[in-house]
Amino acid sequence: MESYTIIRRLNLSRLHAYTASDLPLIAAPLIALSLWVLSLPRVDVGRMNDLGLVSALPPTTFVALAILIVSFGFAVQTPKQRTAILLLHLGLLILMLYGVTALVEEMPRFDIVYRHAGFTEYITRTGGLDPDLDAYFNWPGFFIFSALLVKTLGVPSILSFAAWSPFVLNLLAVAPLYSIFSSLTSDKRLVWLGIWVFMLTNWIGQDYYSPQGFVFLLYLVIIAIFLRWFTRTSPSPVDDLRVPTERLARGVVRHLWLSWAFPPQTAVSMQNTGAVSRFFAWLQAPKVAEPTISSRRQISMLICLLAIFGVVVCSHPLTPFFVLISVTGLVVLRGYRPRWLPLVLAAMTVAWIFFMTRAYLAGHLAPALGEVGQVDATVGAGVFGRIVGSPGHVFITLMRVAMTALIWLLAVSGFFARLRSRQQDATVVILGLAPFLMIIAQSYGGEILLRIYLFGLPAVAFLVAGLIFPSSKAVWSSRQAAVTIALSLVLLGGFVFTRYGNERNDYMSVAEVAGMRQLYRIASPGDLLVDVSEGAPWKFQQLEQFDYMTLMDTIPKDLAPPNVIAIAAHIRHDTKHTAYLIITRSQAATLESTTDLPPGALDRLEIALVASHQFKLIYHNQDVRIYVFTGGPP
C-alpha cells in the first residue's frame, strides 16, 4: 500500500503507458550504444587519410548507427509516439555523430579553438579587452562568458571542456527545434523527423567552441519564441501589394511558374482564383495553432527575446543580421506582430556596431562595404575557391557540394509534396530563403555560403522531412518507415564524409599541443612566431605578447620550390627580435590536402631551411619541430 502511494506521488504510473511493443524500440538503441562504445577503443585517429575520420572508424560504428536509424524509422512511425523513446534515439544519434571526436581524440579539434582559448586567457589574465588586438574583442560577449566559466569552474582554460561543444550545442538545439517545428505543424512525426534530419545534415561544423556556434543556438531560441508566442495580423503588410501584383501577373507572367506552383487544388479556399491570389492566400495562411496568449505573457516573452538578442548582438558580428532578416521576413510577409520589432532589433545591432566596435570599423568598414553586391566573387570564393588540393580533399569538397544540392533538392520536393497535400508552409519558406539575402551583403571571408546553409537548415530539414510526411494523416505505413530509414542512411553516408572529411587537418594531437606549450616557454615577449600554413594549435596564451606570421599567406610562391633567401629576408624584415619557425603535423596535413602545392613540398622546404644554416632545430617531438632563425650562416 505504501509503495503504491510512493509510485503515485512520484507519478511513475506513466511507466504503465509503455507496452511490450515499445520494448524493441528501447532495446535497439541501447544495443546500438553498446556496440558503438565497444568499437571506440579500436579507433586509431593516427591512421586517418584524406577522407578523414571515416577512414579510421571500425565498421561496427556504422553498424551501430544503422541499428539506431532502423529503430528510429519505426519509432517515429508508431501511432502512439513515446517522447522519451524518440528523445533517446535523438540523444544517442547526437552522441554518436557529434560526441565521437571528444571521445576518440585526446585534445579539442580545430586550430581556431586554441585561438579562442587565447582570447579567453587574455581576459582572465588582464581582466580587460583590447579591441585593437582582434576583431573578436569588438564582439566579446561570448569570450567574457568563457572567462567567467574558466575562473568560476576553476579549470586552467577552455581546452578542459571545449571538445564537448559540438555534442552539447547540438543536444541543446533539440528543444528550440522542437518548438519551431511544433509551431509549424501539428504532426509530431514531422517534428521529430525534422530534428532527426537536421542532425544528419548539420555538417557545417560551426558548432565547435566559438561565438558563432553558441549564438546559432540563441538564433534558434529567438525564432522559436517568435513563432510560438507571437501572433499574426491578417492581412499582413505585404497584402497591399496583392492588387498591383495581380494586375502585373495578368499582363506579364500569366501561365508562368505561379500557375504551376499554386494550382487550383492547393487549397479549397483558393479554388477559382488567380495564381497571384492563391499565392497571397498561401502567404497569409493562418498559423497551425493560434493559442490564446495573454498580452502580459507576450510582453514577458518579448523582454526575453530582446535580452537574448542582446547577447547575440554583443557576441557575434554576423548572426544579428540573420536574426534581423528572418524576423523582418516573418513580420512583413506573414504579418507577425509587433511590427516595430525589426526596427528595435536593427537599432540594437546598429547601436552596438557604431558605439562599441569603432576600433574595428576604423580599418574594416571600407573593405566590408566594398563586398556589398559582389555575389559572383562570394560564390566563387565560397564554392570554387575550395575545390583545390589533394584528390581526397577535392572529393570531400565535391561531396559537400553534392550533398548540399541533394538536401536542397529534397527540401524543394518536400515543399511541393506538402503544398499538394494542402499544407501551408509560408513561414518555413521564409525562414529557409531569408538567409540567402546575406549573399548580397558579405562574403565573410568566403564563408557566407556555409553560414547561409546553416541558418537555412532548420527550414530545409523540416521540408525534407515533409517529403516523407506531406500530410498529417497519422497512419502506420511500412513504406514511410522504409523511406525514412533509406533517407537517413543516405544522409548518414554523406554526413560522415562532409562533416569529418578534413579531420586529418582538424585533429590536434597531445604532442602538438605539448610542442606549442614548449614554444611559449622558449620564446620571449616580442618574438616572431612563424608557421608555414594555418593549422597549428597555437595562440592559446599570451596572445598580445608575440607577433605571428604565416608564410602561406604572405609569400606562398617562395615555398615551392623553396626560396630560403626570400623567406629569410621576409622574416628579417618583419622583426628585430628572435624568430621561431614551427612545423606541426596538422599544418603539414592542411598544406598537403588543401593547397595546390606539390606533394612533399613541406619536406623539401624543411630540408632546404636546415641546409641553409639559417634555421636551427631547438625542439622536436613526434608531431612538432621548432626552429630558431639565426639570421645567417654560422
Added chain:
Amino acid sequence: MKQDTWRKALLWMSLLGALTLAATLTVFVFPSSALRPWAVMGFLSIGPGIVIMLFLPETDLLAKWMLIIAMSFTADILLATLFMYAGWWSPTAILAILLVFSGCGLSFHTVRSFFPYAIQPAVALRARRHETPPAS
C-alpha cells in the same frame, strides 16, 4: 494551487536550491573540490533561468527547458559583459550576484508556494471569507 502544479513547482525549486547550494559550497567553502566544475556549470547553465521561468509558467517541458537554458546563459553573459565594460571585472562577484539572485528567487517562490497568503493579502482575504461559515 493544484497538487500537480504544486508538485512540479516543488521539483523545480528543489533543483534550483540544490544547484545554488552546490555552487556556493564548491566555490566559496571547498574551492578545490572535484565537484566544482560540475556544480558551477550546472548552476550557470540553468540556475538563473529556473528563477525566471518560475515567473513564466510553461506547460510544454521542452519549451520550458529551452527558455531556462537560454535565459540562464543570457543572464550570465549580460551581467558579465556589463561588469567588463563598467570596469568591475570580477568573476567571483558576478557568480555571487547570480547566486544571490537565485537564492532570492527561490525564497520568493517558496513563500509564494507554501505561504501564499503572506504575499497575497487580497487572496487571503477572499479565501478567509469563503472559509468562514455563514452565521446561523
